[in-house]
Amino acid sequence: MSHGCFLMGKHVQLREFLERTFSEAGGRLSFENFMAAALYDPEFGYYTTNISDVGGSRADFSTWATLADLGRPVARWIQEEITCHDWADQRVSLIEIGGGDGSLAHSVLKSLGWRNRRKLDYHIVDISPPLREQQADRLKGRKIHWHESIDSALDQAGGKAILFSNELVDAFPVRWLQWNGTDWFEIFVNYSPETGLKEEFLPCRDNAPTWPSPPPGQRIEVHDSYLRWLDSWLPELQQGSLLTIDYGGISVEEIYGGHCAGTMRGYFRQQRIDKGGIYQRFGTQDLTCDVDFSKLVEHGEAHKIETVRLENQLNFLHRYEASSIPSTEAAERFYVLHQRKR
Ligand SMILES: C[S@@+](CC[C@H](N)C(=O)[O-])C[C@H]1O[C@@H](n2cnc3c(N)ncnc32)[C@H](O)[C@@H]1O
Incomplete structure (x- = not known):
């Protein structure tokens, strides 16, 4: 089959997939379900099938983790946590969630x-088969245990572990x-082969944001699916520490000030x-948005997880003596949340 025929075949399959998916959902998908399909559908999702790399010229x-020295400060944090849990004389399980290309x-x-x-x-723990392969390649010679889900990693760790992630949330x-000036509306997406993907707005029925007076037209992203994912396994964590690194802010004002359209964006071939x-x-570009860390703190505390520290990445890198410190402006857009369960 020629390359052109192959691409045409893929295009037809994708169109059929979208027609089927939207029709089974009654004509429209919530934005959350649309994003879940675009990133994680087992056949057409970006992370599950199409991603080729993280970092580097082939990547989107x-x-x-691929640009700067994050490993050294994270390793120092790990050692500090081992001491804090008094685990120096026993085997300790480290669980990295979302390993990317294995750089971290x-x-x-x-x-x-x-x-x-x-x-x-x-x-x-990584959901992405292509990235698990990349990791295996980069980490040849190291003894690593791979998992598709956190439950299996936590089970092997016997419920006690030091967990960390960079740019997972x-x-x-x-x-x-x-x-719209008086109420919140939830964005849905509909699809037809003629018009493609189009947005629809339905009244927001549950978990409306508590932002007191946003400007009219303001968009906001809500990471409920991450909180649900935490709910699915945090009760199994008997003792341990968590380090969550990502871009975002600690209040809606900080995240959305000057960003009325919200922070949702794609990345394709290193272009925003x-x-x-x-x-x-x-399914062939990344979709991502800023993280509201105040929600992660609140949620952790509801699960009886202590907030040890929430700080911007620059402070974290200085505290744990990173060998290279990136530009101040960029590192201040990243936060590091350190939580602990005893
Ligand atoms: C933006 S990349 C960050 C990769 C890496 N941590 C780094 O900093 O280079 C997100 C990573 O999380 C993984 N991932 C996304 N959702 C996941 C989930 N539910 N469980 C495990 N891994 C997931 C992706 O496959 C990918 O490796």
Whole structure:
């Protein structure tokens, strides 16, 4: 089959997939379900099938883990937590969630050094088969336990672990809401082969944002799916620590000040894609948005997880003596949440 015929075949399959998916859903999908399909459908999703790399010229986007030294500060944080839990004399499970191209694992393990590595079990949880392959390639020679879901990693760790993620939360599907001046509306997406993907607005029925007076037209993204995912496994964590690194802010004012259209965006071949562009290239571009860390703190505390510290990445990098500190402006857009359960 020629390359052209192959692409045409893929195009037809995608059109049929969209027709089937939208018709089974009654004609429209909530934005959250649309984003879930675009990123995670087992046959057409970006992370599940089409992503080729993270960082580098073949990739659609880069992350701190692929651009800068995140491994050394994370390794120092891990050692501090091992001491804090009084686990120095026992085997300790590290669980990295969303391993990307394996850069963070590579640099954390290197920074921990041979003596510490002997007493550690390193688990990577990743939903993406192409990225798990990349990780295996980069981490050849290292003893790593791979998992498709957090439940299996936590089970192997016996409910006690040190968990960390970089730029994971921003990859979870979000509800997308718009304020019309008096009420919140939830964004849905409909599809027809003639008009493509189009937005629809329905009254927001539950969990409306508590933002007192947003400007009319303001859009806001809500990471309810990440909180539900936490609900599914946090009760199984008997003891441990969590480090969550991502871009975003600690209040709606900080995240959305000057961003009336919200922060939803795509990344394709290292280009940022805004506005209607997010509905193009279904399954072949990344979709992401800023994270509201105040919600993660609140949710953790509801699960009896102590908030040890929430700080911007610059402070974190200084605290744990990163070997290179990136530009102040960029690092201040990232936050690091350190939580603990005893
Ligand atoms: C934006 S990338 C960040 C990758 C890496 N942490 C880094 O900083 O380079 C998001 C990562 O999370 C993974 N991921 C997304 N959703 C996941 C889920 N529900 N469970 C596990 N991994 C997930 C993706 O496959 C990918 O490896």
